Amino acid sequence: MxxxxxxxxxxxxxxxxxxxxxxxxxxxxxxxxxxxxxxxxxxxxxxxxxxxxxxxxxxxxxxxxxxxxxxxxxxxxxxxxxxxxxxxxxxxxxxxxxxxxxxxxxxxxxxxxxxxxxxxxxxxCACLAESGSGAPVWGPLWEVEAETVDAQRCCCEITARCTACGARWSVLRDDGYHYPQYHWTRL
Ligand SMILES: [Zn+2]
Missing domain, CATH: 1.25.40 (Serine Threonine Protein Phosphatase 5, Tetratricopeptide repeat)
Structure with missing residues (x-):
């Protein structure tokens, strides 16, 4: 039962x-x-x-x-x-x-x-809305290709690829606030 x-x-x-x-x-x-x-x-x-x-x-x-x-x-x-x-x-x-x-x-x-x-x-593709809304680079939608931490400027430069459509983005993660802010630029 x-x-x-x-x-x-x-x-x-x-x-x-x-x-x-x-x-x-x-x-x-x-x-x-x-x-x-x-x-x-x-x-x-x-x-x-x-x-x-x-x-x-x-x-x-x-x-x-x-x-x-x-x-x-x-x-x-x-x-x-x-x-x-x-x-x-x-x-x-x-x-x-x-x-x-x-x-x-x-x-x-x-x-x-x-x-x-x-x-x-x-x-x-969801990557357009995600990037447009300043989403974090997180989850299965993104593959991180490169990541460079700039400790002096309190930020991190990320190159990410959308796993759904292949579009590539340069993302600046700014850690200078209470929580990280993400600025996206299409490559
Ligand atoms: Zn995409």
Whole structure:
């Protein structure tokens, strides 16, 4: 007999409730829910759109007290898996996201997700939106070809190649602020 299965993102309401209960336990428990769903969605188109729908519902329901990671990972799921059905909903939800300082401001994550989904809907490679929104050089989209640290100027010059379309970019990572800033130039 199979055990009673935990809800998956296919049941968006139940799954978001599960994720919020996990966050009430600890940030790590909550983050693990997103990671598990992401792993399933990486190789499964139906699971990917279910995760995007669930993430969208989570953002629409978001209260100001929700953990920062919840909003960031919901936006990340949308950036990776969101499509045309989420685009308008995300634009609307963005306006009601709580303003927060610096990297804890989900609206930055939402803007980046909107730009990437727009590109996907229009058939453009995600690298254009990622670079245009000053995203970090991070994740499977990028292959770092070269990296030179300039300790005196507190920055790092990176040459990165998009693994999807092959476009190459020169990226200046400026470490002179509270968190790194990325300036992108197409090569
Ligand atoms: Zn690309």
């Amino acid at each position: 199979p055990e009673a299965a935990e809800p998956t993102p296919a049941d968006a309401e139940a799954w978001i409730a599960l994720v919020l209960r996990a966050y009430a336990e600890s940030i790590e428990h909550g983050n693990r829910c997103w990671q598990q769903a992401r792993t399933v969605a990486d190789g499964d188109a139906a699971a990917a759109s279910a995760l995007a729908r669930a993430a969208m519902l989570g953002l629409e329901r978001m209260g100001a007290d929700e953990p920062t990671s919840f909003g960031m990972l919901a936006c990340e799921a949308l950036r990776h898996f969101g499509g045309a059905p989420e685009l308008e909903r995300l634009r609307l939800a963005r306006a009601s996201l709580p303003p927060r300082p610096g990297l804890r401001d989900w609206r930055r994550d939402a803007d980046r997700a909107i730009a990437v989904i727009e590109g996907r809907v229009l058939g453009r």
